[in-house]
Amino acid sequence: MTDTAEQNTGIRVRGLEKSFGGQHVLRGIDFESARGTSTVLLGPSGSGKTTVLRSLNALEVPERGVVGIDDVEIDFARLPPGKAGRRQSERLRAQSGMVFQSHNLFPHRTVLENVIEGPVLAQRRPREEAVADAKVLLDQVGLGDRVDAYPFQLSGGQQQRVGIARALALKPRVVLFDEPTSALDPELVGEVLAVIRDLAAEGWTTVIVTHEIRFAEQVADQVLFLDGGVIVEKGTSAQVIGDPREARTRRFLKRVLDPG
Structure with a gap:
């Protein structure tokens, strides 16, 4: 356990270990993200980026390691079985909002109904309050005029912006983006990245898995480069992207930025 002062600030990850079958996909992941900062995870396919992200809200359950978000912390090696363990996982999950690769909107519900689903059903907030908050968020992501539209009437970029508003409607402490x-x-990529850039500028705590290197340069306070289930290099975007120390990082960036 960390001390009280540390527990009240941002994200803490210590010693995450995760295997799928015989494949060891996380090999002792350690990092911290201060409240109000943006952390970007870069790396090749299969490097463990998404597994780290999903471990932050216990959608994946590591065999070992500690994850803390502000004053909520789980030691996965000591997670009790059954309902007690599920309650701990749910408490951690409640600290974050997740934006997935696919939009995952309910097709038979309007934009507004999609955004208020979590606050009303999961958090038991009054519908009137949830509706008022949702309209503010939809304005924020540029969709204030589409509250009554259905997902099939929106572009992919608009659907993803609804997904962002839906995550924010839960009033999370951290927003997690998985290859958004x-x-x-x-x-359509630019319109979604612009919304995420605005959130970072407003002081939301974000963790972003992305392959958009130039976007990462603009938005990240911290960049983690993963390969083979370990953090090969971490630092500011100027350090990791602009002047990487490790050969593995340099090879990856060259392959992505100069595929020819």
Whole structure:
């Protein structure tokens, strides 16, 4: 356990270990993210980025390691079985909002109904309050005029922006983005990245898995480069992207930025 002062600040990750079958996908992940900062996870496919992200809200349960968000902390090696363990996982999960690669909107519900689903059903907040908050958030992501639209009436970029508003509607302490533009046509990527950039500028605590290197340069307070289930290099975007120390980092960036 960390002391009280440390527990009240941002994200803490210590010694995450995770295997799938015989594959050891996380090999002792350690990092911290201060409250109000943006951390970007970069790395090749299969490096463990998404597993780290999903471990932050216990969608994946590591065999070992500690995850803390502000004053909520789980030691996964000591997670009790059954209901007690599920309650601990749910308490950690409640600290964050997740934006997935695919939009995962309810097709039979309007934009507004999609955004208020979590606050009303999961958090038991009054519907009137949830609706008022949702309209503010939809304005924020540029969709204030589409509250009554259905997902099939929206572009992929608009659907992903609804997904961001839906995550924010839960009033999380941390917002987690898992490759939020990977399922979009290239011309729609910019509108989603602009919303995420604005959130970071407003002081939301974010952790972002992305392959958009130039976006990472602009938005990240901290960049973690993962490969083979370990953090190979971490630092500011200027350090890790602009002047990487490790050969593995340099090879990855060259392959992504100069594929020819």
